[in-house]
Amino acid sequence: MSPLKLIDGKVAAAEVLQQVREDVRTLKADGIEPALAVILVGDDPASHVYVRNKILRAEEAGIRSLEYRLPATTRETELLALIGTLNDDPHVHGLLLQLPLPPHIEETRALQAIAPSKDVDGFHSENVGGLSQGRDVLTPCTPSGCLYLLEQTLGDLSGKHAVVIGRSNIVGKPMAALLLKAHCSVTVVHSRSADAKALCQLADIVIAAVGRPRLIDGSWLKEGAVVIDVGINRIDDNGRSRLVGDVDFDSALPKVAAITPVPGGVGPMTIAFLMKNTVAAARQQALSSQSEAVCLSTY
């Protein structure tokens, strides 16, 4: 396998985290200690692992972390009250609500309760709307990580034809918006698309975010395409459990100019961009409170 074809998410995430550490040092020198609060409701084992990893990465980056592990029986009103308290706390800059929530809590209502300025997952409708208008807002971490990998690989993305496979609110839709903002021509294909494969064959860039193991094989790809595989699928491989992407890596490799592996591609980028968003939120909140102070002092 040519190493030149492999887009290494671990190396790219380490670069992003190094920049985050430098930004944290600068903020601390200005008297601001960036802080991320993570709320987890319930007992989902995977969510507990994700939260532990997020807290660890935050600490490594010098970001103060606050962890709220609430029982599955937590009432929606209690969760909303905690979110309100953290929204009002000037020492908390980022607020993340780990999904999924227990079924008795309405996900949209909980996500909408997070102050947009602290919404480091970029799921609040104000940030979603801002992204679709091409404004600089907090954007979802996984697609932001994918865009970083693409720009590191291809440089300027202007004029490229990108096909995004999947239209979820977490990956597909924000990915399409980010690629539009980067001046790509964007096609989004999904489960109801008439011929997803034919559309994909036209793409310079393919982003696969489906959740179907190895759905996209080499025959879906144009010669020289750049492929970002977001999918994380656990399969049984002759009695051994292992992770594969949405792209059939072995048949794609001879066709592509570059491709992310699974694992070790997009995965590490998500947490790196969560830290980057937390630092951006802390900086923005500091600027806003400075300008508020200036406004008040002029009266």
Ligand code: NAD
């Ligand atoms: P989702 O289930 O919310 O959305 C899947 C999308 O795929 C849907 O929009 C659906 O229309 C589309 N789809 C389904 N079958 C299709 C088909 N045959 N052809 C074309 N489109 C089809 O999933 P999601 O949350 O967007 O996640 C997608 C994958 O990415 C999953 O494997 C998930 O585990 C992974 N993921 C990885 C990261 C990471 O950090 N690397 C983060 C988020 C999601």
